[in-house]
Amino acid sequence: MSIITKSAAELGRMMAAGELTSEELTRASLEQIEKLNPTLNVFLAYDAEHALAQARAVDARRAAGEELGPLAGIPVGVKDNYCTTDFPTTCASRMLEGWVPPYDAAVVERLRAAGMVIVGKTNLDEFAMGSSTETSAFGPSRNPWDAERVPGGSGGGSAAAVASFMVPLAVGSDTGGSIRQPGAVTGTVGVKATYGGSSRYGLVAMASSLDQPGPCARTAEDAALLQEIISGYDPRDSASLNQPVPDLVGAVQAADLAGMKVGVVKEFAGDGYDQGVLDRFNEAVELLRQAGAEIVEVSCPHFTYALPAYYLIQPAELSSNLARFDGMRYGLREGDDGTRGAEEVMNLTREKGFGREGKRRIIIGTYALSAGYYDAYYGSAQKVRHLIQQDFEKAFEQVDVLISPTTPSTAFKVGERTADPMSMYLADLCTIPSNMAGNASGSFPSGLADGLPTGLQVMAPPMEDARVYRVGGVLERALEAKWGGPLWRKMEAL
Ligand code: GLN
Secondary structure (H helix, E strand, O other), rough: HHHOOOOOHHHHHHHHOOOOHHHHHHHHHHHHHHHHHHHHHOEEEEOHHHHHHHHHHHHHHHHOOOOOOOOOEEEEEOOEOOOOOOOOOOOOOHHHOOOOOOOOHHHHHHHHHOOOEEEEEEEOOOHOOOOOOOOOOOOOOOOOOOOOOOOOOOHHHHHHHHOOOOOOOOEEOOOOOHHHHHHHHHOOOEEOOOOOOOOOOOOOOOOOOOOHHHHHHOHHHHHHHHHHHHHOOOOOOOOEEEEEOOHHHHHHHHOOOOOEEEEEOOOOOOOOOOOHHHHHHHHHHHHHHHOOOOOEEEEEHHHHHHHHHHHHHHHHHHHHHHOOHHHHHHOOOOOOOOOOOHHHHHHHHHHHOOOHHHHHHHHHHHHHHHOOOOOHHHHHHHHHHHHHHHHHHHHHHHEEEEEOOEEEEEEOOOOOOOOOOHHHHHHOOOHHHHHHHOOOEEEEEEEEEOOOEEEEEEEEOOOOOOOOOHHHHHHHHHHHHOOOOOOOEEEEEE
């Protein structure tokens, strides 16, 4: 296999040793994008000349003897809901088609400061609402394990870009599972940082109390390297935590799990879960036990209410955040021909600009927030959120981390769930509680069921992201020893 299957950490070492240039690597990355993007529809925008110019600039800095970080010169994909001054930021919506932001998101600034090469912008569900990328106004992305299937969502583009070796790393955002669920169904690593750990400045807001950036990678070490880069205090995000970034790369290297207590969430198994997903999960639990972890079963009785509560809180916040797309300030403006008043133009713009899922959620959210219903819906959902937080707090008095399958099933077929929003929402059953509590949570490959990837989710208390990486790193090495190499070697398309 060519250079593109190597990990970002390895490629970074090769560049530091003078065995490879960023230009060579970026060319290989672009070649893979050219080859596969027409089928997988992963990049909404990419720019070969611009990427190569960034690569040559890093090579020149290195040649001049400058000390560069471990990911300098590494190509990276950025989910298209992060503001970038050099690419349009569409959120996969007609509403923002062609809009080029006047500033970079904090995460993007940090990628640039680390010398990473921003190759392009990856596909997502419209405004990050969805679990399959099928609500994208620009067509669904496809799963490289089986192009008939979805790569998860909303960050299916970022996960598929990494899984198909277009880029070694990508950035995602996770409101209810949009980094972890695509990670699980594409056989990659996806981590949602602690809420406040990585700045949301310039990440187009969806549901502000839940949105959080994080890395998409093929290895735990690569994810750790990227998360360290995109993390840290930023006064421009009012929820940003002014605390030191944990040592995540060090955590991945942990030899074993001796002394660690791992809780298996009792509620996340049984009816509705694919048998293959549960089998791979149980095998992984056994490997964690062999690595020295003490495994205990933990009950989190309110986790089953997380999904319905999320689908009140999320649309409520979304309806307020998307109110800014009114045809006056950004992107699309429809029907402004001099004969219509502002209100009519706003209505026409929103009618044309938003897809079905967006409209559904704006209506649900506006209703849940309206006078007379606020306490019954939004207020109740916030109470449930509090109970979920208490479940976590109680669990973390007993154990260091909680684990579960990342998602109840493997990748489903394109079109299979679009007619039934409830079945689509169920893909995030296991990931949503961590957003409700704002804690750290990651998904790591746990194997294949009927030839399709499955994931194991690790949940840790806020700012204990290192625990997620410790478990992920140990699991990854144990599974690679068992398989005789990384999971992606089993990908038929290779
Ligand atoms: N699938 C969930 C939703 O549709 C989560 C999306 C996300 O995390 N951005 O809301």
